[in-house]
Amino acid sequence: MGLGEFDRIEKFFKPLAARSPGALELSDDAAVLPVFGLAGLVVSTDALVEGVHFRIGDTAELIARKALRTNLSDLAAMGAEPWVYMLSLALGPLDGAPMDPWIGGFAAGLAIDQEEYSIGLIGGDSVSTPGPVMVSITIFGKQGPDGVLTRSGAVAGDDIYVSGTIGDAALGLKALRGTLTGLGSETSAMLVDRYHLPRPRVDLGMALAGWASAAMDVSDGLAQDLAHLCKASGVAGEISFKDVPLSRAAGLLLADGLASVEDICGGGDDYELLFTAPRSARDAVERQAELAGTPVCRIGGIEAGQGVSVRDGAGRLVPLRRLGYRHA
Amino acid sequence: MGLGEFDRIEKFFKPLAARSPGALELSDDAAVLPVFGLAGLVVSTDALVEGVHFRIGDTAELIARKALRTNLSDLAAMGAEPWVYMLSLALGPLDGAPMDPWIGGFAAGLAIDQEEYSIGLIGGDSVSTPGPVMVSITIFGKQGPDGVLTRSGAVAGDDIYVSGTIGDAALGLKALRGTLTGLGSETSAMLVDRYHLPRPRVDLGMALAGWASAAMDVSDGLAQDLAHLCKASGVAGEISFKDVPLSRAAGLLLADGLASVEDICGGGDDYELLFTAPRSARDAVERQAELAGTPVCRIGGIEAGQGVSVRDGAGRLVPLRRLGYRHA
Numbered sequence: 001m002g003l004g005e006f007d008r009i010e011k012f013f014k015p016l017a018a019r020s021p022g023a024l025e026l027s028d029d030a031a032v033l034p035v036f037g038l039a040g041l042v043v044s045t046d047a048l049v050e051g052v053h054f055r056i057g058d059t060a061e062l063i064a065r066k067a068l069r070t071n072l073s074d075l076a077a078m079g080a081e082p083w084v085y086m087l088s089l090a091l092g093p094l095d096g097a098p099m100d101p102w103i104g105g106f107a108a109g110l111a112i113d114q115e116e117y118s119i120g121l122i123g124g125d126s127v128s129t130p131g132p133v134m135v136s137i138t139i140f141g142k143q144g145p146d147g148v149l150t151r152s153g154a155v156a157g158d159d160i161y162v163s164g165t166i167g168d169a170a171l172g173l174k175a176l177r178g179t180l181t182g183l184g185s186e187t188s189a190m191l192v193d194r195y196h197l198p199r200p201r202v203d204l205g206m207a208l209a210g211w212a213s214a215a216m217d218v219s220d221g222l223a224q225d226l227a228h229l230c231k232a233s234g235v236a237g238e239i240s241f242k243d244v245p246l247s248r249a250a251g252l253l254l255a256d257g258l259a260s261v262e263d264i265c266g267g268g269d270d271y272e273l274l275f276t277a278p279r280s281a282r283d284a285v286e287r288q289a290e291l292a293g294t295p296v297c298r299i300g301g302i303e304a305g306q307g308v309s310v311r312d313g314a315g316r317l318v319p320l321r322r323l324g325y326r327h328a
Numbered sequence: 329m330g331l332g333e334f335d336r337i338e339k340f341f342k343p344l345a346a347r348s349p350g351a352l353e354l355s356d357d358a359a360v361l362p363v364f365g366l367a368g369l370v371v372s373t374d375a376l377v378e379g380v381h382f383r384i385g386d387t388a389e390l391i392a393r394k395a396l397r398t399n400l401s402d403l404a405a406m407g408a409e410p411w412v413y414m415l416s417l418a419l420g421p422l423d424g425a426p427m428d429p430w431i432g433g434f435a436a437g438l439a440i441d442q443e444e445y446s447i448g449l450i451g452g453d454s455v456s457t458p459g460p461v462m463v464s465i466t467i468f469g470k471q472g473p474d475g476v477l478t479r480s481g482a483v484a485g486d487d488i489y490v491s492g493t494i495g496d497a498a499l500g501l502k503a504l505r506g507t508l509t510g511l512g513s514e515t516s517a518m519l520v521d522r523y524h525l526p527r528p529r530v531d532l533g534m535a536l537a538g539w540a541s542a543a544m545d546v547s548d549g550l551a552q553d554l555a556h557l558c559k560a561s562g563v564a565g566e567i568s569f570k571d572v573p574l575s576r577a578a579g580l581l582l583a584d585g586l587a588s589v590e591d592i593c594g595g596g597d598d599y600e601l602l603f604t605a606p607r608s609a610r611d612a613v614e615r616q617a618e619l620a621g622t623p624v625c626r627i628g629g630i631e632a633g634q635g636v637s638v639r640d641g642a643g644r645l646v647p648l649r650r651l652g653y654r655h656a
Binding site for chain 2 (some may be wrong): 022024027028030032033034035036038039040042043044045046047048049051052053074075076077080086087088089090093120122123124125127128129130131132134136138143148150151152165184192216217232274
């Protein structure tokens with residue numbers, strides 16, 4: 001037997017809400033967010049399930065941070081400033097691990113990323129389940145003075161950009177599963193870390209508000225997510241694989257034939273920003289990316305029509321059915 | 329195989345968001361709530377787990393409505409006006425039932441209560457789980473001109489009130505479990521319905537803002553929840569069981585010795601409002617309750633000190649350890 005629900009809230013979660021606006025010390029029926037003066041409140045929910053989105057063997061700290069960061073990535077995609085979040089936690093048998101240390105580790109993970117991203121807990125619910133652990137976070141961001149970024153604003157002639165490097169998390173998952181051979185331990189650790197711990201591009205998203213015509217985060221794989229963006233905008237998109245930014249590790253695996261275009265453009269969990277901007281904004285995009293301290297690469301262009309195409313290094317079309325990747 | 333995640337959103341959930349402000353047709357990374365001009369946004373999360381808070385044998389429609397209503401009850405407790413909600417849904421094996429009809433029923437339940445309470449879906453996440461179904465809802469309400477109700481404002485000398493009738497849901501759960509004998513089928517159906525379908529006291533909560541000194545909803549049992557309210561307010565409370573409002577069914581069961589004080593004050597899931605108000609506001613409370621169309625009863629008083637006591641019909645103290653009821 002561990003602590004009861006109320007004692008757990010007192011010990012582990014109340015400290016996380018100590019400086020949050022409107023949290024009412026987690027002691028009331030609801031939080032009261034002081035939204036006066038805000039034009040728009042950006043709200044997103046992401047849920048992670050044990051065995052589907054993480055493994056109970058992952059440390060509780062990492063699971064907590066991944067849950068927060070996938071949500072932060074949604075705010076980044078909207079160009080919103082992270083503010084506060086609600087946590088819904090269903091606690092299961094934890095493969096027999098004692099519950100209170102696990103929750104302590106989970107809360108410690110939240111604390112680290114609260115500092116990192118200047119956010120605070122305002123409330124939530126904690127329930128027990130006979131099944132897998134589930135973490136659902138609803139995150140709140142402030143709309144900035146230049147409005148929000150959506151998926152639906154891309155027009156023919158726009159450039160397509162992506163931040164950071166693509167494919168590392170999917171390769172990290174393959175490494176974890178043991179289906180990627182011939183990796184040095186350092187390379188493997190780097191890729192696995194990219195899978196475990198997304199880097200939500202919050203500063204970049206905020207810097208692009210007012211400049212980008214459309215944006216989203218890459219969670220289902222570059223090709224599929226570009227298809228989502230193009231569909232929402234009513235346009236077509238083409239990217240050139242040779243311009244897709246790769247880490248040194250992914251580049252070497254590709255050169256050695258150990259990773260494929262499909263692994264990189266069809267994998268998921270990148271949590272980079274995919275966005276479009278008019279050609280006239282090229283200098284501005286470069287400047288804003290520099291201000292945000294986040295590298296971005298121009299990888300293709302938007303055209304009239306519908307659908308998405310990817311050209312490989314030799315300029316050949318990559319069959320798209322091989323790039324579809326869905327996690328429900 | 330049923331529909332994929334995207335098709336499900338399109339078919340079942342997009343219609344629920346058609347008139348919701350800021351939902352962006354559920355097609356973007358986040359919703360954008362137009363909060364301009366609002367003083368405060370009241371936010372609450374409640375999660376329900378199959379096998380803990382509902383049974384998969386319950387219809388999907390009922391599960392959806394119960395999930396919404398437990399959340400609406402939190403808004404009622406704060407005196408807030410219901411507005412919109414986010415839905416996080418983890419879908420499991422459903423005891424082998426086909427998934428799409430189940431989700432259809434679930435969405436139909438949401439649609440009914442969206443009408444009933446003038447609320448709309450703005451977003452969420454849908455994931456699959458190998459384990460029990462879990463529904464987590466984050467609900468948003470608008471703070472009214474008279475501010476919000478909290479648990480912490482009760483002072484010595486205040487009256488204690490409760491709305492509706494107490495104990496029916498707990499007796500309904502006993503009936504469902506077959507541990508309550510000698511019930512007529514009509515009585516049984518009424519009690520079970522009270523367990524399945526809470527009546528969140530939204531109108532009453534809004535009417536009490538500005539009049540009640542403290543409020544919360546009764547979900548863990550009258551005695552335990554009064555203890556929460558008293559602790560948050562730093563006061564003591566005493567209620568008289570003979571003044572606690574009972575349905576005709578609960579009254580008969582009590583008279584026949586088939587239900588006890590403990591069943592009624594220690595059971596959960598009432599979702600009535602428990603609140604306090606100064607004696608000087610007695611007329612106002614009566615008037616506001618009438619305006620809201622919700623019966624309320626004065627059941628006791630707040631005193632200096634700490635702790636809660638319940639006196640039975642004969643004026644004797646009921647041992648409180650028998651009234652504790654927790655569902656984690």
